[in-house]
Amino acid sequence: MPRAPTTLDPFNAVAEPKRRLVLQAIGDDERQVNDIVDSLGWPQPMVSKHLAVLKEVGLVSVRRDGRRRLYKVEGSKLKQIHDWAKTFERLWDHQLQRIKERAEKKARGQ
Amino acid sequence: MPRAPTTLDPFNAVAEPKRRLVLQAIGDDERQVNDIVDSLGWPQPMVSKHLAVLKEVGLVSVRRDGRRRLYKVEGSKLKQIHDWAKTFERLWDHQLQRIKERAEKKARGQ
DNA sequence: ACGATAGATACCCTTATGGGAATATGTCAA
DNA sequence: TTGACATATTCCCATAAGGGTATCTATCGT
Numbered sequence: 001m002p003r004a005p006t007t008l009d010p011f012n013a014v015a016e017p018k019r020r021l022v023l024q025a026i027g028d029d030e031r032q033v034n035d036i037v038d039s040l041g042w043p044q045p046m047v048s049k050h051l052a053v054l055k056e057v058g059l060v061s062v063r064r065d066g067r068r069r070l071y072k073v074e075g076s077k078l079k080q081i082h083d084w085a086k087t088f089e090r091l092w093d094h095q096l097q098r099i100k101e102r103a104e105k106k107a108r109g110q
Numbered sequence: 111m112p113r114a115p116t117t118l119d120p121f122n123a124v125a126e127p128k129r130r131l132v133l134q135a136i137g138d139d140e141r142q143v144n145d146i147v148d149s150l151g152w153p154q155p156m157v158s159k160h161l162a163v164l165k166e167v168g169l170v171s172v173r174r175d176g177r178r179r180l181y182k183v184e185g186s187k188l189k190q191i192h193d194w195a196k197t198f199e200r201l202w203d204h205q206l207q208r209i210k211e212r213a214e215k216k217a218r219g220q
Numbered sequence: 221a222c223g224a225t226a227g228a229t230a231c232c233c234t235t236a237t238g239g240g241a242a243t244a245t246g247t248c249a250a
Numbered sequence: 251t252t253g254a255c256a257t258a259t260t261c262c263c264a265t266a267a268g269g270g271t272a273t274c275t276a277t278c279g280t
Contacts, residue, residue, distance in 0.1 A: 002265035003113070003237040004126055015125035016114055016268085020194070028200065033227060046269070048228055067226045067277040075201025082199070084130070085192035090138065091185025112235035113267040126238080143257060156239070158258055177247040177256045 006053050010077045011084075013057040018042075019050050023059065023073055030063065030070040116163050120187045121194075123167040128152075129160050133169065133183055140173065140180040 006012045014020055025036045033051065037044050051071060054060045059077045063070045090097060116122045124130055135146045143161065147154050161181060164170045169187045173180045200207060 001237090001239050003116075003267080005266070006113075006268095009127075011121075011127075011130070012125040015122040017119075017121075018268090020121070023198070034225095043270075044227070045229080045271080049268080052228080069227065073198065073201055075198055075203075078195050078198045079202045082192060082195035085188050085195060088133070088183060088185055088188045089192070091183055092189045093185075111267090111269050113237080115236065116238095128238090144255095153240075154257070155241085155259080159238080162258080179257065 007056045010057050010059055010081055013053050013059055014081065016050070016053075018046075019054055022047065022050050022054065023078075026060065026071055026073050028073075030072045032068045032070060034068075036071070117166045120167050120169055120191055123163050123169055124191065126160070126163075128156075129164055132157065132160050132164065133188075136170065136181055136183050138183075140182045142178045142180055144178075146181070 004012055006016065014023075021040060022036065025031070025039050033044070033047060036051075037047050040047065051060060051062075055062060055071075057077065058074055060071050061074055063072070114122055116126065124133075131150060132146065135141070135149050143154070143157060146161075147157050150157065161170060161172075165172060165181075167187065168184055170181050171184055173182070
């Protein structure tokens with residue numbers, strides 16, 4: 001079985017470093033493809049291809065305006081990644097770590 | 111240029127769905143490989159191979175204890191993913207969204 | 221209708237992947 | 251020392267990837 005397709009889910013789409021840069025380049029507002037091309041300095045087909053992957057997993061959405069296409073980042077999908085990582089929060093949050101240790105101590109009956 | 115190696119960074123390592131399951135299977139404490147094998151029900155070499163990738167990017171660390179190897183999730187690396195996603199928080203947090211809109215309105219001088 | 225502009229798509233190539241099965245390495249116990 | 255146990259490593263395979271370049275499609279202005 002080959003590697004999971006990049007279009008499988010947001011995790012795979014975002015694995016490619018360039019696609020993370022594309023998301024940052026879009027930023028908070030809508031962005032036209034050529035704007036992204038200019039700000040990243042990459043060939044236009046390269047940007048379009050990465051946008052296609054991001055769109056397929058729902059990380060961006062598109063709106064047509066004449067001959068332009070306006071891309072926008074879909075926060076909800078990024079939240080999925082955020083929330084997954086957050087389930088491990090106790091592993092880096094020292095505050096939560098102390099709470100956990102206290103609970104374990106109590107559970108051991110000390 | 112082929113796809114970025116899975117060992118490039120935590121993002122690529124975690125793209126593989128099975129590796130996310132491995133991290134969850136390890137959980138909060140140290141876990142022996144056979145424990146993970148049992149709880150996931152996968153062939154042992156498969157688990158070992160996924161652990162190797164996770165280790166190479168620093169998402170887990172290992173400690174040897176006799177013939178066993180005790181794996182532990184490294185929160186700091188997961189935090190990197192969490193923090194990256196969090197930079198887009200304003201895109202899904204309605205509270206922040208209102209603040210942003212107010213700022214834009216003000217910037218337009220209304 | 222025509223050229224220019226914005227963007228997507230197709231094609232070719234090189235390469236690392238993940239699974240499976242078998243085997244190697246290292247450590248314990250008697 | 252010998253075998254059992256825990257884990258890592260090797261080999262083989264089919265597959266999809268991202269980059270480059272060229273080209274297609276759609277829409278605008280005149």
